[in-house]
Amino acid sequence: MSYEATRDRLERYFDRTAAPAWERLTSDAPVSRIRQTVREGRDAMRAALLDRLPADLAGARVLDAGAGAGQMTEALARRGARVVAADISPSLLAVARRRIPAPLHARIDFVAGDMLDERLGAFDHVVAMDSLIHYQAADIGAALARLGRRTAGSILFTIAPRTPLLMLMWAAGRFFPRSDRSPAIVPHADAAIRAALASAGAEGTLRRIARIARGFYISQAMEFRP
Ligand SMILES: C[S@@+](CC[C@H](N)C(=O)[O-])C[C@H]1O[C@@H](n2cnc3c(N)ncnc32)[C@H](O)[C@@H]1O
Numbered sequence: 001m002s003y004e005a006t007r008d009r010l011e012r013y014f015d016r017t018a019a020p021a022w023e024r025l026t027s028d029a030p031v032s033r034i035r036q037t038v039r040e041g042r043d044a045m046r047a048a049l050l051d052r053l054p055a056d057l058a059g060a061r062v063l064d065a066g067a068g069a070g071q072m073t074e075a076l077a078r079r080g081a082r083v084v085a086a087d088i089s090p091s092l093l094a095v096a097r098r099r100i101p102a103p104l105h106a107r108i109d110f111v112a113g114d115m116l117d118e119r120l121g122a123f124d125h126v127v128a129m130d131s132l133i134h135y136q137a138a139d140i141g142a143a144l145a146r147l148g149r150r151t152a153g154s155i156l157f158t159i160a161p162r163t164p165l166l167m168l169m170w171a172a173g174r175f176f177p178r179s180d181r182s183p184a185i186v187p188h189a190d191a192a193i194r195a196a197l198a199s200a201g202a203e204g205t206l207r208r209i210a211r212i213a214r215g216f217y218i219s220q221a222m223e224f225r226p
Contacts, residue, residue: 003139007088007114009183010134014068015089023095026069037215042071042130048210048221049127049156050075057081060124065115065147065157066131070096076127077104084108084123086115116143122150128157130219133185140188141196148202148226160187161211161220193222202226 001009014022025035025042049072054060058080064073067085069092076083077100087093090112097110111120115131126147132140140159147155194206204226211220 001136003135003142006135006139006183011088013183015091019089019091022069022092026071034216038217041212041214041217041219044214045129045158045212045219045221046072046075048212049129052154052156052209052223053125055079061122063115063120063123063126065126065128067096068092070100072127072129073108074100074104077107082107084111084120086111086113086120088112088114116146123152125153126151126155130158132157133160134183136186137188137192137196138199140193141200141202144197144224145200145202148204148224151226155224155226156221157224158219158221159193160185161218162187162189163218165218197224
């Protein structure tokens with residue numbers, strides 16, 4: 001499936017089908033035991049990604065690529081960053097706007113659209129937490145190459161790692177009920193991302209920085225420094 005086709009499916013999924021489920025998952029409201037493990041895993045992943053960025057981001061321009069309901073956006077703005085919160089789902093961005101305390105809004109641009117849009121400008125850092133996990137390796141490589149050309153510091157992103165356990169769990173398909181099951185998550189080996197970066201002509205260093213496994217959440221954090 002092409003980048004555009006994946007993006008369009010994700011737009012339909014996150015903006016309509018799964019918007020209420022995402023709003024709940026990203027809140028403090030009670031959720032099922034399975035989703036609670038996902039929530040805890042995602043909290044740990046957000047902390048691991050934030051650990052890689054300066055504690056003081058005052059003056060830095062940061063792209064929250066695929067900002068969703070805005071949890072990372074809020075954390076970045078609290079550190080003083082000027083955040084571009086880009087997501088193809090206007091309804092999730094509306095949740096973010098409603099949730100994030102008003103005094104932080106002066107530092108945040110909420111942009112409904114493609115996170116790779118050149119018109120978003122240049123950045124000191126980019127964070128794409130769980131926003132690229134549905135894309136093919138070639139699309140991830142091309143995305144990092146495009147973002148890398150206008151990012152001065154690090155690009156932090158996550159992939160679904162190719163572990164036997166993850167492959168088994170996704171095969172079991174219990175991640176979400178059938179009615180709002182997400183488009184397939186595509187697990188990747190580090191080497192596949194490295195190869196995709198090379199064929200997209202992206203130069204820089206790629207490192208694995210964390211792997212979080214909590215129940216039904218298995219995700220791997222990577223850092224690309226152009
Ligand atoms: C799994 S959610 C993660 C949201 C957020 N990063 C977080 O961790 O809470 C993935 C998000 O990426 C967004 N997304 C996927 N592809 C995108 C694209 N090409 N441009 C902008 N947003 C995209 C989806 O709409 C969705 O909100």
